[in-house]
Amino acid sequence: MIRTPDAGWLDPLVGCLQRAQEGLLGLLAWAGLAGTSHGQAAWPWALRLSGEHLLIDAGQARRLALTLLVLALAALALGLAALWRKPRWFLVAAVPLLLVAAPWPQASVLFVPAVPTSFHRSPTGFDAVSIARGGELYAQHCVACHGVDGRGQGPLAAAQPVWPPDLAGPLLWRRADGELLWRLLHGMQDRHGAATMPAFAQLGDADAWALIDFMKAQAAGQSLRATGAWAGPVGLPDVEVRCEARPPRRLASWRGQRLRIVAAGTPQAALREDPRVVTVLLRRGDEAASGAGGECVAESSAAWHAFSLIAGTTALAGTQWLVDRDGWLRALGAPGQAAWSEDDLLCRTEAGSRSAPAAPPGDGLGALIARMDAEPVRFLKGGFVH
Ligand code: HEC
Known part of the structure; x- marks a missing residue:
């Protein structure tokens, strides 16, 4: 995955900017000062701070970090001046000097145009049913321009x-989910205001979110086919799971534990329970129940389809996945593969497994688990991830 030497301090800075803006929006909504747009609190300004630009322009990001430090110093000086029993005018005088001396970053890098939905979060939970619904809508409305595989080679593409x-x-x-939502529902224009991507206002919010889920799943599979890895981390599609006679629960409810998802069709031996992971057997739902496999079963054609899409394959039977404690898909085992190895990781750091404690030789699963635990996904939209 992409990494720069600066990523160590840049990621937290961009993360802070993002959280500060979300926090501000949350506060406005709580105080009743933010309207709503497409079901969630609307960002009231035409601009937002741009983490994505700062990640590209490390020089400006450094200026911003220094400016924030100087602002903190100025606030401290003001605070001290106010608290001192006798007035300390030199502290007050230092404030404008500090403000002038601060290496302010360029406004054009720091701010980008925002839309009311810029900070919206997807309400779907990356549900398999939503991905399937998105797939139907995509085939109906989007294929003509974007092509079956999403690469932009549809029959109408050249006429755009x-x-x-x-x-x-x-x-x-890279894009904020909320901004994708806005572009789907309200279309896109070029710099002269002429329409480029048509608006799909007739689709409701739920359908637009479903389309985003589908496009992400499809992009994951396509990039796996093309490069053998993912451009960014991919979440675990959610689906209902039944564990023997217990009441059904959602796959997402195991957050905090490691999961192994096995697409039915695997020989019994490979399905041996392992105490380090919760094993869930995925069945397409249309074949006769065989009673074989793990004690927890997700039987859903939508989930089967979603996992096939993400794996970029139509032959899913026998495929296995490892899911980390935060709900990210981390490793893919091909059908028939005898044992796990670190090559199965889908999202790797260039730094390699230096930080992961060594597993005993021959224990591929142990090595993968150690690495997943030692290198959790730190995902920022547009940010650096491993
Ligand atoms: C008539 C052709 C056409 C159709 C139909 C169409 N698109 Fe697009 N789409 C475009 C073009 C052209 C662009 C690039 C616009 C630009 O960059 O200004 C685009 C851009 C996009 C983008 C990129 C947005 C971004 O942030 O850069 C997404 C996502 C997208 N389309 C999704 C969809 C989906 C989902 C559908 C179906 C509901 C769809 N499009 C239907 C032509 C189309």
Whole structure:
């Protein structure tokens, strides 16, 4: 995955900016000062701070970090001046000096246009049913321009004022989900205001979120086929699971534990329970129940389809996945593969497994688990991830 030497301090800075803006919006909504747009609190300004620009322009990011430090110093000086029993005018005088001396970053890098939904979060939980619904809508409304595989080679693509982008690349990981939602529902324009991507206002919010889920799943599979890895981390599709006679629960309810998802069709031996992971057997739902496999079973054609899409394959039977404690898909085992190895990781750091404690030789699963635990996914939209 992409990494720069600066990522160590840059990621937290960008993360802070993001959380500060979300916090501000939450506060406005709590105070009743923010309207709503598409079901969630609306960002009231036409601009927002741009983490994605700062990640590209490390020089400006450094200026911003220094400016924030100087502002903190200025606030401290003001605070001290106010608290001192006798007035300390030199402290007050230092404030404008500090403000002038601060290396302010360029406003054009720091701010980007925002839309009311810029900070919206998807309400779907990456549900398999939502991914399937998105797939139907995509085939109906989007294929003509964006192509069956999302690479922008649909029959109408050449007739568009600009070529549709490659949705199978890193684009969807870079964009804020809420801004994708806005563009789907309200369309896109070029710099002269002429329409480029049509608006799909007739789709409701739920359908637009479903389309985003589908596009992400499809992009994951396409990039796996093309490069053998993902442009960004992919979450675990959610589905209902039955564990023997217990009441059904959602796959997402195991957050905090490691999971192994096994697509039915695997020989019994490979399905041996392992105490380090919760094993869930995925069944397509249309074949006769065989009673074989793990004690927890997800039987859903939508989930089967979602996992096939993410794996970029139509032959899913026998595929295994490892899911980390935070609900990210981390490793893919091909059908028939005898044992796990670190090559199965889908999202790797260039730093390698230096930080992970060594597992005993021959214990591929142990090595993968150690690495997943030692290197949790730190995902920022547009940010650096491993
Ligand atoms: C008539 C052709 C056409 C159709 C139909 C169409 N698009 Fe697009 N789409 C485009 C073009 C052209 C662009 C690039 C616009 C630009 O960059 O200004 C685009 C851009 C996008 C983007 C990138 C947005 C971004 O942030 O850069 C997404 C996502 C997208 N389309 C999704 C969809 C979905 C989902 C559908 C179906 C509901 C759809 N499109 C239907 C032509 C189309």
